[in-house]
Amino acid sequence: MTVLDEIEAAIPALRRYAQALLRDRAAADDLVQDCLERALARRAGWRGEGSVRGWMFRILVNLHHDGQRQRSRGPHLSVVGDDMAEFSRPGAQEGHMALREVQAAITRLPDDQRQALLLVALEGMSLVEAAAVLGLAEGTLASRLGRARASLRAATGRESAKAVRPRNEGTVQP
Amino acid sequence: MTGRQPFSDLELIMRRHGARPAAPRALDAAATATLAEWDRQDAALAALYGPIAAEPLPATMRAALGRAAHEDAAPRAAWPPRARIAAAFVLVALGAAGGWGAARLLPSGGFAPPAAAFAAIRAHQTFVGEVTHPVEVKADQAEHLTRWLSKRLGHAINAPDFAAFGFVLMGGRILPAEPGTAAVFMYENATGQRITLYAAPGDGSSETAFRFVEAGATQGFWWVDSGLRYAVVGEVPREALRSLATAAWEQLT
Numbered sequence: 019m020t021v022l023d024e025i026e027a028a029i030p031a032l033r034r035y036a037q038a039l040l041r042d043r044a045a046a047d048d049l050v051q052d053c054l055e056r057a058l059a060r061r062a063g064w065r066g067e068g069s070v071r072g073w074m075f076r077i078l079v080n081l082h083h084d085g086q087r088q089r090s091r092g093p094h095l096s097v098v099g100d101d102m103a104e105f106s107r108p109g110a111q112e113g114h115m116a117l118r119e120v121q122a123a124i125t126r127l128p129d130d131q132r133q134a135l136l137l138v139a140l141e142g143m144s145l146v147e148a149a150a151v152l153g154l155a156e157g158t159l160a161s162r163l164g165r166a167r168a169s170l171r172a173a174t175g176r177e178s179a180k181a182v183r184p185r186n187e188g189t190v191q192p
Numbered sequence: 193m194t195g196r197q198p199f200s201d202l203e204l205i206m207r208r209h210g211a212r213p214a215a216p217r218a219l220d221a222a223a224t225a226t227l228a229e230w231d232r233q234d235a236a237l238a239a240l241y242g243p244i245a246a247e248p249l250p251a252t253m254r255a256a257l258g259r260a261a262h263e264d265a266a267p268r269a270a271w272p273p274r275a276r277i278a279a280a281f282v283l284v285a286l287g288a289a290g291g292w293g294a295a296r297l298l299p300s301g302g303f304a305p306p307a308a309a310f311a312a313i314r315a316h317q318t319f320v321g322e323v324t325h326p327v328e329v330k331a332d333q334a335e336h337l338t339r340w341l342s343k344r345l346g347h348a349i350n351a352p353d354f355a356a357f358g359f360v361l362m363g364g365r366i367l368p369a370e371p372g373t374a375a376v377f378m379y380e381n382a383t384g385q386r387i388t389l390y391a392a393p394g395d396g397s398s399e400t401a402f403r404f405v406e407a408g409a410t411q412g413f414w415w416v417d418s419g420l421r422y423a424v425v426g427e428v429p430r431e432a433l434r435s436l437a438t439a440a441w442e443q444l445t
Contacts, residue, residue, distance in 0.1 A: 030245035
């Protein structure tokens with residue numbers, strides 16, 4: 019596979035991640051388009067360290083952070099997608115989560131926890147890979163992921179599972 | 193005894209997602225329940241966002257990849273700009289002399305202008321007569337105009353300068369194209385005559401020299417370069433239009 023092939027192969031995952039991160043389809047695809055163009059412009063300088071996929075995720079995450087800095091200077095409008103009605107059907111099978119609840123819970127997570135959760139739980143990256151994408155130590159990434167998973171559990175009404183065992187407060191630190 | 197110590201979330205995370213092999217330690221009921229809960233979280237995420245990864249890529253992304261593939265296949269350095277310009281002049285001259293420059297909008301002589309040429313003519317005819325809204329973004333917001341049209345086109349584009357021909361940029365707009373989104377710049381001269389420059393993402397067709405199309409009084413020159421399809425359209429004499437197209441081609445290359 020050429021670098022160009024690998025760049026193309028990474029796009030579906032980048033779109034999935036951006037969509038989950040931003041919850042706005044057009045904004046997500048704009049972010050991926052910017053990421054793609056930056057990667058294409060720099061592909062000649064690609065030296066083959068690590069995976070093209072990881073490199074593109076790093077570009078996307080950096081662009082996302084740049085965008086957040088710009089937005090934080092002006093009034094912020096949060097767009098929460100309202101096109102997920104198909105997921106709201108009641109009576110989800112036992113053992114499955116109500117997807118709308120999960121979506122709402124992800125929306126409420128702080129951005130750093132959401133990124134940790136999505137890279138690992140949605141994109142299937144290892145802690146090492148995800149930490150490299152976000153530029154974090156592995157332990158920091160792990161504790162963000164732990165907090166994200168705990169918030170998600172609390173928000174989706176499964177807090178009772180914790181009653182089974184003593185809760186180890188303090189093991190998952192910021 | 194470690195077996196009695198409950199698993200912390202962090203320990204379970206390292207065990208589930210870490211690169212190092214987990215210590216051989218049997219999971220208790222609570223840890224098993226937590227891991228099952230995380231499986232459900234992962235499944236919910238996959239159900240919510242997985243389908244996006246199965247969708248075909250948007251046209252703007254395909255266009256960007258197509259341009260890159262085109263660049264890789266034919267490195268531009270091998271074909272110096274001056275030679276390209278000279279070659280284009282020769283081809284335009286040949287076209288004018290040989291008759292294929294006179295291709296009509298209706299297929300004739302076995303040669304049909306592409307859909308983009310029709311689209312450029314239609315866009316011109318639709319907007320050139322507009323009194324109140326000839327453009328969506330006016331030229332006084334030049335930086336925004338350039339950024340917006342480049343973004344939607346999926347390719348950096350600056351409006352060519354036609355001041356030497358007396359035409360001043362009024363502004364621009366976007367239009368749907370197949371594939372992708374087209375950018376249209378509109379210009380006006382002192383007499384109120386208007387011309388448009390149309391640019392659309394490539395559809396895979398290879399580079400061409402200028403080709404002429406006309407529909408009634410509306411005439412245009414179109415060409416394909418660096419993976420974009422362009423046309424300059426107006427109701428001005430063909431030679432004036434050719435000069436404008438050449439200036440556009442030089443500035444856009």
